[in-house]
Amino acid sequence: MVRTLVDVAVARPLVESLPMIDAALHDRVVLPEMLRDEAAGRGERGQDKAAVAIGMGSALSGSPAESVCRVRFRQLGVPDPVQQHAFRRPGERTAVVDFWFPGHGVVVEVDGRGKYEDPTMLGGRTTADAHWQEKQREDFVRSFPDVRAVVRLTWADLMDPERVRTKLRRAGIPC
Numbered sequence: 001m002v003r004t005l006v007d008v009a010v011a012r013p014l015v016e017s018l019p020m021i022d023a024a025l026h027d028r029v030v031l032p033e034m035l036r037d038e039a040a041g042r043g044e045r046g047q048d049k050a051a052v053a054i055g056m057g058s059a060l061s062g063s064p065a066e067s068v069c070r071v072r073f074r075q076l077g078v079p080d081p082v083q084q085h086a087f088r089r090p091g092e093r094t095a096v097v098d099f100w101f102p103g104h105g106v107v108v109e110v111d112g113r114g115k116y117e118d119p120t121m122l123g124g125r126t127t128a129d130a131h132w133q134e135k136q137r138e139d140f141v142r143s144f145p146d147v148r149a150v151v152r153l154t155w156a157d158l159m160d161p162e163r164v165r166t167k168l169r170r171a172g173i174p175c
Contacts, residue, residue, distance in 0.1 A: 009053035019064035105148035
């Protein structure tokens, strides 16, 4: 597994390799040092490219879309966000967001249709229930004084870096 991940990091674009690395780190199948050791044993060929993917690897990424989003952030020169930031108040619920830019007061959420349509992700809820719960969750996040904006990115956005740039700039995030 470690060798395969490094092979992919050397041979494929970051937008393809990072989701695989993130998933392996998230599932605790590999550790970052295992990837670094394997890459170091390769010599010069592809080591810089692999080092970028391995260095960006994060066990906090909750989906391939979040990993691709981080690639776009890097490509656009966006400041590093906080991943999986929890907004909480004592005695109330907690909402964990994909990305939080505290210096800009911006939350970025990566949305796919699956959470509203896939029976496995719905967990017995209806699509309408899922939409309503997400709306309530976003209202809770927006209720925090530090939150100025919530940006939602879709897979279609992630496949077009200029769409990501436009949405982030509108929210006040420098690109």
